Amino acid sequence: xxxxxxxxxxxxxxxxxxxxxxxxxxxxxxxxxxxxxxxxxxxxxxxxxxxxxxxxxxxxxxxxxxxxxxxxxxxxxxxxxxxxxxxxxxxxxxxxxxxxxxxxxxxxxxxxxxxxxxxxxxxxxxxxxxxxxxxxxxxxxxxxxxxxxxxxxxxxxxxxxxxxxxxxxxxxxxxxxxxxxxxxxxxxxxxxxxxxxxxxxxxxxxxxxxxxxxxxxxxxxxxxxxxxxxxxxxxxxxxxxxxxxxxxxxxxxxxxxxxxxx
Numbered sequence: 001x002x003x004x005x006x007x008x009x010x011x012x013x014x015x016x017x018x019x020x021x022x023x024x025x026x027x028x029x030x031x032x033x034x035x036x037x038x039x040x041x042x043x044x045x046x047x048x049x050x051x052x053x054x055x056x057x058x059x060x061x062x063x064x065x066x067x068x069x070x071x072x073x074x075x076x077x078x079x080x081x082x083x084x085x086x087x088x089x090x091x092x093x094x095x096x097x098x099x100x101x102x103x104x105x106x107x108x109x110x111x112x113x114x115x116x117x118x119x120x121x122x123x124x125x126x127x128x129x130x131x132x133x134x135x136x137x138x139x140x141x142x143x144x145x146x147x148x149x150x151x152x153x154x155x156x157x158x159x160x161x162x163x164x165x166x167x168x169x170x171x172x173x174x175x176x177x178x179x180x181x182x183x184x185x186x187x188x189x190x191x192x193x194x195x196x197x198x199x200x201x202x203x204x205x206x207x208x209x210x211x212x213x214x215x216x217x218x219x220x221x222x223x224x225x226x227x228x229x230x231x232x233x234x235x236x237x238x239x240x241x242x243x244x245x246x247x248x249x250x251x252x253x254x255x256x257x258x259x260x261x262x
Contacts, residue, residue: 002037003110004189005029005093008079009042012097014049021232022051022097023058029095030064032104040095041066041083045073076182077198077207084197089189090114094208096183098232100129108227109186112174120219121187121212123180124227125171134231138166138177138223140258141209146251166223175223178216182208184229191219199257204243206250213258 007026013019030040042065044052052069059065068082080094091110109122126134135155137145141164148160155161162168169175185208195214198207215221 001035001091001110001114002039002089003033003091003093003106003186004039004041004083004087004089005095005106006041006043006080006083007095007097008045008076009047009051009055009097010045010073011047011049012044012051013047013054018097019054021100022055025095025097025099025101026055026059026062026065028101029099029106030062032101033064033106034104035107036110038064038106039066039087039089040064041068041086043068043079043082044070045075045079046070075200075203077202077204077211078200081197081200084193087189091186092189092192093186094182094184096231099184100230100232102228102230105227105229106186109224112222112224112227113186113188116222118220119222120191121180121185121215121221122227123177123185123221123223124229125223125225126181126184126229126231129230129232131230133167134233135161135165135167136181136183137164137179137209138175139164140178140213141206141254143255171223171225173225177221177223179209179212180221180223182211183231183233187215188219191215194218202250202253203246204250205247206254209254210257 012022042055052067056067105124113119126136144160145164148158152158152161199210
């Protein structure tokens with residue numbers, strides 16, 4: 001069984017904390033993946049902080065790590081799509097640079113998809129580093145969910161967000177869901193290629209929601225609680241006006257595309 005993964009970076013070594021997270025993510029993901037032939041692509045979006053060179057130098061002796069240095073910032077989805085013609089795996093994983101793994105989560109999710117041919121895409125249980133649940137979408141976005149996501153101070157006890165993240169379902173067993181967060185998911189490589197990867201009209205944000213809607217038209221998405229990843233989750237668009245503007249633009253693109261489709 002072969003698997004591939006991709007991490008897209010931008011200024012990921014601009015602070016010691018970001019660098020530590022990225023390097024640990026690469027080391028642990030490749031190190032724990034023992035039962036699957038795994039290749040990890042790190043695609044850097046022309047970071048001025050030298051991310052591509054530092055990653056290439058540090059992991060030069062790790063044959064599982066391939067670094068691609070872009071000459072411009074292509075955004076999240078378009079950069080991830082660069083691997084489509086490079087990968088010949090059975091399963092492909094989209095991974096954020098701030099993901100922490102503590103066991104062979106890649107192998108667990110590959111085994112689930114192999115055992116469930118109707119499953120085209122998988123999401124692990126995603127938690128904060130201290131083990132708290134992350135309230136991430138498992139249903140398709142609705143405006144009431146997005147407003148609550150911006151305004152709610154207590155995310156776990158907010159009615160709309162509990163519904164959005166399906167927190168009142170039995171999350172101790174595999175569950176069919178509508179959406180898988182772009183911070184970490186797996187997808188059948190053949191399916192990823194068939195649909196052309198992400199819609200690259202989104203520079204950043206909502207491309208994962210969009211991809212999940214497309215996948216659901218062809219296959220099934222499943223939540224797999226036996227696979228656990230830990231996510232730092234900075235929510236930068238709440239603090240950065242430029243990112244907030246991109247987030248709003250992506251929201252408009254998403255609802256313009258999907259508002260009248262079931």
